[in-house]
Amino acid sequence: MINSIPAALVVFRFLIGPFLLWDALDGQTSIWFIAGFVAAFLSDIFDGIIARRLKISTAGLRQADSWADRCLYICVFSSAWLVNKDLVIAFRIPLLTVVFAQLMWWIVNLLKYGKPASYHSYSAKIWGITLFIATIAWFSLDRAGIALWLAIIVGILHTLEEIAMTLILPIWKHDVLSIYHAINLRRQLNTQTATTEN
Known part of the structure; x- marks a missing residue:
């Protein structure tokens, strides 16, 4: 069960990006945007740390981590365009x-x-x-x-x-x-x- 934590954090980051974009669709963001982004940032820090501690830092997991980062910041940039x-x-x-x-x-x-x-x-x-x-x-x-x-x-x-x-x-x-x-x-x-x- 504990070995699934890094992958779960990566999946969370994949999912939070579209949520941030949805929050910005009306041209402004709520407190949930900042909270979600901070949570995504923390997940990016801890998924790698936990994976290394558990010795499950595989190539596949690290690639997924990179894709999650790209997805997150594409959504953040799109939100920035909508907001300002x-x-x-x-x-x-x-x-x-x-x-x-x-x-x-x-x-x-x-x-x-x-x-x-x-x-x-x-x-x-x-x-x-x-x-x-x-x-x-x-x-x-x-x-x-x-x-x-x-x-x-x-x-x-x-x-x-x-x-x-x-x-x-x-x-x-x-x-x-x-x-x-x-x-x-x-x-x-x-x-x-x-x-x-x-």
Whole structure:
């Protein structure tokens, strides 16, 4: 029973995204939007922690975790458009830059591995924190300027790092924490290959 907790948290995050979007359909959000988003953010933190503690952090679970994050933030961005499209338009160039960087990330990963990466890197965690702050500022304070800029900059840097990690790693791996770890992992894989061939 306890082993199902990480998967349940991932499913919860899948389900909360559409709820947030539904709450924003009338052009404004209620306290339930913030409560639901905070709950989703906490679920993202604890699903990985619990999975690692239980030693059930599988590739499938980590991929599902990544998809849940994407679903959540697509719904959050759609909600932002419904609630304050003027701010979205004002930030259209930097936001489109992040979208373009993410598109390149998808292309690079699909070309090399045939599927998206699931690194859960340190930079991804930092980006998640900045996205959380920007979202709270946007929907509860109606002032996301500095927080949104920070999330955009961190998002671009994070995406560039993960593209570099994909170019470095010869095979698909999940839970690679940084480009430094990717370089070390590549060396280990090359050493194993050389040993096997000898």
